[in-house]
Amino acid sequence: MIIKAAVIEEEGQDFRIVDMELDAPKAGETLVKVAACGVCHTDDVARNQKVPVPLPAVFGHEGCGVIEALGEGVTDFKVGDRVGFSYAWCGECEACRRGRPYGCEVNKDINFGGVQLDGTKRLRYKGREVSSFFGQSAFATYAVVHRNNLIHAPEDVPLELIGPVGCGIQTGAGAIFNYLRPGADESILVTGCGAVGLSCVMAAKIAGLSRIIACDIVDSRLELALELGATDTVNAARTRDVPAAVRAMTGGLGAHYAVDCTGLGACVRQSLVSVRSVGVCVVLGNTQDLTIHVESELVGPTKTLAGLVEGWSIPQVFIPKLFSYYRQGKFSFDRLITFYDFEDINKAFEDTKSGKVIKAVLKMN
């Protein structure tokens, strides 16, 4: 079928919405009419080829919509189901069989390698095959999505809100609930108050942490962090020594935990320095190089530095929990979202980059 999709043919170029061919779903896959798709920093990272997804490609990995057709063997979804999309996992490797799909051994191939789970592509443009992203490519009017990527959307949550929960929002919240599992008397530093960091802040509040320190360089984001549960803020643009500021807020010791959601090596180091001994520093941001002195920065102070994919979330298990918190008014992820028309995709990316909006969501019609 012919669909409209936002193509990227060359590194770093603007999105162009074009007509493209989409094949029918194969075994285990579904055809979904996309309702909306969130804009995540990772789309930008891939567009700029810091993660080298083969081009041409269609990005967009926080989609949602309504199923229009089923490939062979899909029994747990039916035509007409409202669904959210999350990351791709194979279900057959050792990590998947151990219940850790976020560590799937073919994660790189099926999320960033441009192919669907069976190793082939579904999209074609100007006679060339086009890469998929996260097994969905949801910056488009239709997407072929494997059933492993899908979650059932609850009836009482507006469908257009659901996409970002499948990536940025579960990543931030998952770092707290799935990995750190902190105690109520403990403290945390969250650096980078985008959708990932603010989801982390909301989860930290639910977990009852006594001190939640939000750090960013944009005052409006820090103000929102305070509304969503942070107890303190640090504006890194105006603070010469962030770890010293964190120590001053935590009895001189540093935070028990730090979660870095910036994607910047210097911020990861700052987070690591800001945790006390036996503390844990989690990296969620798409960070490139960082050199650390293992003995003096890690082993000596007995600190843990951990990188997590998708906050160790099993989407089909974890996302329903986040919706429960949303219904209870404790996890207001809708406050992070600003809607744009699909045609305004480049503006949505610009406004995200400038800090004007936190989570842009493109509506497809």
Ligand SMILES: NC(=O)c1ccc[n+]([C@@H]2O[C@H](COP(=O)([O-])OP(=O)(O)OC[C@H]3O[C@@H](n4cnc5c(N)ncnc54)[C@H](O)[C@@H]3O)[C@@H](O)[C@H]2O)c1
């Ligand atoms: N691990 C995963 O599975 C996963 C999933 C989703 C997103 N990500 C990554 O997580 C990161 C955050 O995503 P996002 O969508 O929230 O991005 P975002 O760009 O909206 O948020 C980044 C925030 O960092 C702040 N920042 C920039 N420089 C800073 C500094 N020096 N000190 C403090 N704050 C600073 C920005 O102002 C912004 O608020 C990205 O790198 C993204 O690629 C990773």
Ligand SMILES: [Zn+2]
């Ligand atoms: Zn797997």
Ligand SMILES: [Zn+2]
């Ligand atoms: Zn993402």
